[in-house]
Amino acid sequence: MSQDKQTILFLASWYPTPQNKNHGIFIKNHALALSNFMPVIVVYAYSTNDAEDFKITKTKQGNLEEWLLEYPKSSTPLISFFIKYLRFKKAHKLLLKELIKENIQVKAIQLNVIFPAALTLPLFKDHFKAPHTIVEHWSGYLPEDDNYKSGIVKNVTKKAVASAAKIFYVSEKQKQAMLSHGLKGNYELLYNVVDTNLFKENKSVKSQKPLLLHVSSLVEREKNISGTLRVSKKLQAAGNDFDLVIIGGEEELVSYYKKEATQLQLKNITFTGKKTQAEIAIYMQQAQALILFSNYEGMPVVVLEALATGLPVFATKVGQLPNMITNEFGKLVAVKDEATLEKELDLFLKGNTKFDSQKMIEFISQNASQEIVGKKLAGLYLGI
Structure with a gap:
């Protein structure tokens, strides 16, 4: 010792x-x-x-x-x-x-x-x-x-x-x-x-079909999962074809939101439950964007990890995010503003919004x- x-x-x-x-x-x-x-x-x-x-x-x-x-x-x-x-x-x-x-x-x-x-x-x-x-x-x-x-x-x-x-x-x-x-x-x-040896860009495994990712505890009061599901449904109704993967949450929460997704008739959605850091890193490397439609936050590690992999972030103006997420890193909307989040994601899925993955990676290297x-x-x- x-x-x-x-x-x-x-x-x-x-x-x-x-x-x-x-x-x-x-x-x-x-x-x-x-x-x-x-x-x-x-x-x-x-x-x-x-x-x-x-x-x-x-x-x-x-x-x-x-x-x-x-x-x-x-x-x-x-x-x-x-x-x-x-x-x-x-x-x-x-x-x-x-x-x-x-x-x-x-x-x-x-x-x-x-x-x-x-x-x-x-x-x-x-x-x-x-x-x-x-x-x-x-x-x-x-x-x-x-x-x-x-x-x-x-x-x-x-x-x-x-x-x-x-x-x-x-x-x-x-x-x-x-x-x-x-x-x-x-x-x-x-x-x-951020463990930058684990969370790093790997373009060779990027999904061909758009993959939107959410990672959290799935606690509604904080993470607003229901809002995320509603926005996803509206995006699909507008003709966007993408996969949605939701990581995290206790079993009873996962079961609850699976039922909600079914009621909304959401397609191509996967609830994985809890995953290890290594597994989350792979999902981030495969994804096109991270969604964190929270009601409040501090400095979400999941956002830092996303930036380390060059993954743009669509989130709310909460916690430290307004001081971190520039227009080169993603888009921020007001809390509970489903219409604006839908609009920003729709533009992104249609290829009308570009971000700078290299600057994201440099930001993490210099700060986290x-x-x-x-x-x-x-x-x-x-x-x-």
Whole structure:
């Protein structure tokens, strides 16, 4: 185990697990990027119905170590919150105990998504006497999401923000929303990371028939899948012949939208369910465009991945997208503006709109590559 005094400890509220390989994948990507420059240990505790006890699993990938602790999920509704909290805290105490046992020397703590991990931040800070930074991905501060309400969440968040050496945000709108809630601090934009060895252009596999792609959790409140299906139906009714592939979502959501697509009499539509990053990269290389008709976003990794493969993006003016998607990269429309999205996609499918794939790829290389983002994080921690 690493005993390097430069070790950065990632304390995560979300992180990929064997049960959910894409959950918080952007946090893992940041850890991988930073690990190219200094040792990183990620600690993450999560509950499952299958767990019988508290068990830590350690994996190592180069300079990155992942310590995942799986523990039993509470099944007692009336006192569930208190049991959840006690088990969550116990899990993190066990992770801290393991760090102490391995004589890990921590230079700084990076809190990834403030709540609920910040509930246990004092445990690690008190022992390691280390400063902490924050990388916030949560959209709950935004008025469109409006989930920053709980007294516990507010109290814990304010304390974590007030004492943070740096607060990285993923969209200007998120930063302004946090400030509007009185969360003042030392803010800086941080790009999500794209694995450009995986997400890269490959014209040899491009589909001959137009293929439109959507990748998300399929959560309607955020992603507006129903709107995407309605626009697709109108495009087909106007004589456009294309394939629509929708990736992601839990099984019950996939089943729900399959029924909706059938009711709309949509043709040539495929729901794949969840896919690995490698599989998503292949779909992007084959596709002609990505559609993300969301009601709100932060900095969607899927958009960065699309640009890395030279894939134009048709999306809404949400999150950081207005600062990223130029007319050379795609088209942005107002939230829920189905008519304009249909118009822009119709022009594209008829060959009347052109984009610059090389400039997309260069944009990612200059802003969201492992090297660029890793250097930015390492520069901060070397200076602490």
